[in-house]
Amino acid sequence: MTIKTKYHVNFYDTDLMGVSHHSNYIRWFEIGRVEFLRSIGIDLNEMMNDGILFPITKVDAQYHSPSHFDEIIEIETTATALTKAKMEFEYKVIRDEKILVTGHTQNVFTNKETGKIIRLPEKYYNLLRVVECKSEK
Amino acid sequence: MTIKTKYHVNFYDTDLMGVSHHSNYIRWFEIGRVEFLRSIGIDLNEMMNDGILFPITKVDAQYHSPSHFDEIIEIETTATALTKAKMEFEYKVIRDEKILVTGHTQNVFTNKETGKIIRLPEKYYNLLRVVECKSEK
Amino acid sequence: MTIKTKYHVNFYDTDLMGVSHHSNYIRWFEIGRVEFLRSIGIDLNEMMNDGILFPITKVDAQYHSPSHFDEIIEIETTATALTKAKMEFEYKVIRDEKILVTGHTQNVFTNKETGKIIRLPEKYYNLLRVVECKSEK
Amino acid sequence: MTIKTKYHVNFYDTDLMGVSHHSNYIRWFEIGRVEFLRSIGIDLNEMMNDGILFPITKVDAQYHSPSHFDEIIEIETTATALTKAKMEFEYKVIRDEKILVTGHTQNVFTNKETGKIIRLPEKYYNLLRVVECKSEK
Numbered sequence: 223m224t225i226k227t228k229y230h231v232n233f234y235d236t237d238l239m240g241v242s243h244h245s246n247y248i249r250w251f252e253i254g255r256v257e258f259l260r261s262i263g264i265d266l267n268e269m270m271n272d273g274i275l276f277p278i279t280k281v282d283a284q285y286h287s288p289s290h291f292d293e294i295i296e297i298e299t300t301a302t303a304l305t306k307a308k309m310e311f312e313y314k315v316i317r318d319e320k321i322l323v324t325g326h327t328q329n330v331f332t333n334k335e336t337g338k339i340i341r342l343p344e345k346y347y348n349l350l351r352v353v354e355c356k357s358e359k
Numbered sequence: 360m361t362i363k364t365k366y367h368v369n370f371y372d373t374d375l376m377g378v379s380h381h382s383n384y385i386r387w388f389e390i391g392r393v394e395f396l397r398s399i400g401i402d403l404n405e406m407m408n409d410g411i412l413f414p415i416t417k418v419d420a421q422y423h424s425p426s427h428f429d430e431i432i433e434i435e436t437t438a439t440a441l442t443k444a445k446m447e448f449e450y451k452v453i454r455d456e457k458i459l460v461t462g463h464t465q466n467v468f469t470n471k472e473t474g475k476i477i478r479l480p481e482k483y484y485n486l487l488r489v490v491e492c493k494s495e496k
Numbered sequence: 497m498t499i500k501t502k503y504h505v506n507f508y509d510t511d512l513m514g515v516s517h518h519s520n521y522i523r524w525f526e527i528g529r530v531e532f533l534r535s536i537g538i539d540l541n542e543m544m545n546d547g548i549l550f551p552i553t554k555v556d557a558q559y560h561s562p563s564h565f566d567e568i569i570e571i572e573t574t575a576t577a578l579t580k581a582k583m584e585f586e587y588k589v590i591r592d593e594k595i596l597v598t599g600h601t602q603n604v605f606t607n608k609e610t611g612k613i614i615r616l617p618e619k620y621y622n623l624l625r626v627v628e629c630k631s632e633k
Numbered sequence: 634m635t636i637k638t639k640y641h642v643n644f645y646d647t648d649l650m651g652v653s654h655h656s657n658y659i660r661w662f663e664i665g666r667v668e669f670l671r672s673i674g675i676d677l678n679e680m681m682n683d684g685i686l687f688p689i690t691k692v693d694a695q696y697h698s699p700s701h702f703d704e705i706i707e708i709e710t711t712a713t714a715l716t717k718a719k720m721e722f723e724y725k726v727i728r729d730e731k732i733l734v735t736g737h738t739q740n741v742f743t744n745k746e747t748g749k750i751i752r753l754p755e756k757y758y759n760l761l762r763v764v765e766c767k768s769e770k
Contacts, residue, residue, distance in 0.1 A: 236375035248656040282693035419556035510649035
């Protein structure tokens with residue numbers, strides 16, 4: 223399953239090399255991830271109210287081509303693993319069918335009070351388990 | 360009372376006009392304000408643990424001259440009002456004795472649970488009351 | 497003339513007080529301003545290619561109520577002065593008809609090479625002069 | 634060769650999970666990298682004035698433990714490859730001898746006008762070639 227989210231590159235996203243600063247793609251991956259979860263019925267505010275946090279444990283990005291102020295880009299977010307222990311996503315940031323940046327994230331789940339790693343309760347896992355994940359070679 | 364804090368302008372602070380993005384000065388005012396409060400014994404983590412938040416209610420900035428990547432600037436933070444109801448500060452961002460940006464902030468105090476405006480407890484006010492504030496004409 | 501722009505508050509826009517960090521509204525004013533100019537035919541990339549920059553000289557914001565992660569807010573951008581020497585805008589950030597933040601910006605025009613203040617060429621001024629500006633009392 | 638840079642975590646670096654937002658470490662890697670290059674005599678402003686850009690092509694980060702507002706962290710930046718074609722660095726973000734985040738970046742060099750990949754001129758390579766790089770297994 224893949225979710226596509228449009229983003230209009232802002233002036234404040236740029237740096238003095240005249241392109242979107244590379245750190246912003248990590249933030250845009252988050253936009254895609256939140257939109258993906260929203261689309262399958264997972265509301266992160268509700269999850270936090272239930273005492274569950276979802277800290278990022280790994281991120282990587284490969285930058286193939288830059289984006290610029292005022293361009294409309296698309297974040298393609300694909301689930302690669304959704305278990306009770308972790309979520310893994312793959313991202314493609316695309317402009318006019320050209321892949322600009324690719325990347326991955328992994329996050330786990332923790333108890334908001336103790337900070338300890340937990341397994342996701344059925345309430346949320348039932349929403350994740352039905353999602354088809356891209357198999358990784 | 361005035362506190363001076365140095366800041367080294369980062370690459371990620373710049374935009375495609377080749378200067379520090381104007382929104383960053385609002386963040387740098389925060390650096391100065393936190394440093395000012397720390398210097399008089401106020402620890403904002405402790406204040407939050409005591410259930411007190413300190414939301415910004417007003418900010419203004421006047422931009423006279425830009426700063427650039429790799430420049431060392433100084434944030435001068437001066438208290439102009441420190442009461443049980445609010446804190447007001449004045450800022451000057453300076454490079455080599457030249458004033459680049461000036462500004463002000465006002466914040467109030469709220470109860471972390473209810474969000475309602477509160478008056479600052481004596482524990483903290485006793486630290487604020489002894490600070491000499493710049494009188495505003 | 498007023499332009500309305502929707503914005504979906506991101507996780508990365510929040511701070512540990514649980515609300516959108518106050519500096520972000522200054523960035524969101526920029527989103528509204530860019531959208532306003534785009535709507536009257538002014539492309540800021542073209543302006544920069546023509547050697548014209550548009551640095552912010554003044555900004556102010558009044559914070560009435562916070563916004564939170566995953567809320568959809570609207571930035572209302574209204575022109576209050578559009579001359580050859582400067583642009584002035586007024587902003588209202590609104591959620592469900594409630595005004596969260598109000599503010600203003602002023603920017604001038606400078607020569608990209610010299611950094612000196614310039615008057616806007618007719619090419620651009622002709623697009624600005626026809627816009628009805630809100631008169632300020 | 635390893636360069637250590639201190640960073641004081643700001644309020645604006647945090648998110649509503651109460652920790653530094655994960656995207657900030659990518660920015661802090663940049664602080665370490667710029668400081669490393671400065672320490673061996675490479676001034677990135679001079680490089681840009683010479684028409685050379687240094688876009689990031691790869692980044693990864695592994696998050697072991699969070700940092701919080703007002704903590705002082707240290708960015709340890711180690712060169713792993715410095716050639717005419719690319720720079721590769723390894724990072725450790727540390728607080729009180731505890732490794733919070735590790736990561737890597739790779740950047741290439743491009744011609745500012747054409748955007749094409751170039752090999753670094755001797756002027757700069759002579760400063761890089763003498764640096765001892767950590768061999769990677």
